[in-house]
Every structure is written in C-alpha cells, then in structure tokens.
Amino acid sequence: MNYELEPEAIYLQELAVEKQNAGIRRDFTQIGNTIAFELKRNFKKFIAMLIVYFAMFLLLMLIVVLIEMLTDTFFNDSLGYVQQLFSAQYGILGLLTIISASIFGGSIISEDFSTQTGNLIFPKISKTRLLIGRIISRFSYIALCTGFLYTLMIIVTFIRFGDVPITILLSLLWALYYAFAVFCFVTLMSSLMKNTSMSIIFSILIFLMIFNMISGIFMFSRFTDEFELPMFFLLSYYETIISASLNMPVTRYGPVLGTGAMLGGDPLNAWTTPLPLSAGYGLLIYISILLSIAYIRYVTRQSKGE
Numbered sequence: 001m002n003y004e005l006e007p008e009a010i011y012l013q014e015l016a017v018e019k020q021n022a023g024i025r026r027d028f029t030q031i032g033n034t035i036a037f038e039l040k041r042n043f044k045k046f047i048a049m050l051i052v053y054f055a056m057f058l059l060l061m062l063i064v065v066l067i068e069m070l071t072d073t074f075f076n077d078s079l080g081y082v083q084q085l086f087s088a089q090y091g092i093l094g095l096l097t098i099i100s101a102s103i104f105g106g107s108i109i110s111e112d113f114s115t116q117t118g119n120l121i122f123p124k125i126s127k128t129r130l131l132i133g134r135i136i137s138r139f140s141y142i143a144l145c146t147g148f149l150y151t152l153m154i155i156v157t158f159i160r161f162g163d164v165p166i167t168i169l170l171s172l173l174w175a176l177y178y179a180f181a182v183f184c185f186v187t188l189m190s191s192l193m194k195n196t197s198m199s200i201i202f203s204i205l206i207f208l209m210i211f212n213m214i215s216g217i218f219m220f221s222r223f224t225d226e227f228e229l230p231m232f233f234l235l236s237y238y239e240t241i242i243s244a245s246l247n248m249p250v251t252r253y254g255p256v257l258g259t260g261a262m263l264g265g266d267p268l269n270a271w272t273t274p275l276p277l278s279a280g281y282g283l284l285i286y287i288s289i290l291l292s293i294a295y296i297r298y299v300t301r302q303s304k305g306e
Helices: 002-041 043-071 078-088 092-105 110-114 127-161 167-192 196-220 229-233 235-244 259-263 276-300
Strands: 253-255 269-271
Touching: 002 043, 002 127, 043 078, 043 092, 043 127, 078 127, 078 167, 078 235, 092 127, 092 167, 092 196, 092 235, 110 196, 127 167, 127 276, 167 196, 167 235, 167 276, 196 235, 235 276
Parallel strands: none
Antiparallel strands: 253 269
C-alpha cells in the first residue's frame, strides 16, 4: 500500500511546488506592473524636476563664476574646482533632495486614503507589493535627477580641466544613499498624514526648519563640544558626507566661521561631517526604522475615517 501512495505523494509535492513558483511569478509580475504604471504616472513630474535641477545647476555655475571674478581665485586642478562647486552649492543639493523626495514620495501612501482608492490599481495586489513597486519606481526618478546633476558637473569639469576626480563617483553614491534615506522619511510622513499636501509641507518644514533649529540649539549651547553623538540623531547631518567624501578632511570638528563675531567672543565649534563608516551605519539605521514604521502604518491603516 505504501508503494501505491508514493506516486500520489510525489504528485501533491510537485503541485505544491508549482503553485509556489506560480505565486512567486505573480508577485514579480504585479510588482513589475506597478513599477511600469508608476513610471508613466509620474513622468511629467520627472521632467519638471529635471528642469528644476538644471536651473539650479545654472545658478550654481553663476555663483562659481562670480566667486572667481570677485576673489581672483582660479582653480588649477579638477579636485579643487569640484570642491568649489560643492562649496557653492552647500544647501542646494540638500534642498533639491528634499524637494524631489517630497514631490515623488509625498503621495506614495497618503493618496490611497485621501482619494479612497482602496489600493486596487491592479486586481488582487497586496499592499506590500504595491508599496515595493512604488518605492522602486519613484526613487528611480530621484536617482536619475541626482545623477543628472552630477553628470552636468562632470561634463563642465572635464571640459575645463580634461579630467575628473574619481572621488566624485563616491560622492554620487553618498548622495543617492542620503536621498533614499530622505525619501524613506517622506514615505513615513505620507503614511501618517491625511493627504499629500500635508505630507509634502511637513516633510519640507521638518528638514528646512526643525532639523536646522535643533542643530543650532546644540551648537549655541556648546552641547556638541567634543561630543559627536547628538548629531547622529539628525538625518540632515548626514548630508555633509556628500561633499566631504571628495577629499575626506583630517579634522572633522572645528570653529564655525562668523559665530565668534556674532557672540563677541570665541567662535562656536561644530562637527563638519561624520566618518564614512558612521554615516553608512547611521543612514542604514534610519532607513530601516523609517521604512518599517511606514510599512506597519500602511498595512494597518484603515481606508475610511482618517
């Protein structure tokens, strides 16, 4: 009798494996369909952001030209020139990152509840697969915008000097890593807010005002003197590794220009950048926590009454 049951057991096992493989194929197909749909849906936003990035690059070039004309400073090597580009764009790249992350990520979750879509863009697609597809597609546009800005800087540097510092590629990787962390933060805000507008407004407000305010309080209270740990709790702090990675400074802690005259005494000290290892782990922790909370909030959030 055991010999008679053996073929049936083998058949059931093969059937279970076939169903499992079919389920995996369906999962990837639905994620792929979501990615394609989201890419088409947000294409106009992508073109608009490319225009914004190009306009900010022209402003950046104008700043560098004015610096050279007014200070009689002329750069002899590509590394110094690229460092000046990043020095002139201090704050610009961070601003572009939070704007693009807010534009593409502000509606990633909140739109399903503000418009009562019920998450049914495709039949029988789970929230998990829907969110994965949206994250991949929307961050792809952010990555392309960031890469576009770096491509422009590389082209200008190569035309002027005939070479480009290889460390600019490392800076690009840090920029993408940081941009994804910011995108995850906006995704969390989208899971908490009632509509897209609130997600965008609160995300930009927290980055441009709250984080800077906290950093200023730490600095003026001298709480950061010889103590780097508090700055790790500010996501905006990790932006500094993008430019610092071009030529990692030996001294990462020092006086902030202008603060001495402001206070009528010695200038205040601040940390200029985290170590690469610290930045890598810090951003990874941020990404893990932000995405986990956003995912839990998304799958447990009700479609009505919020």
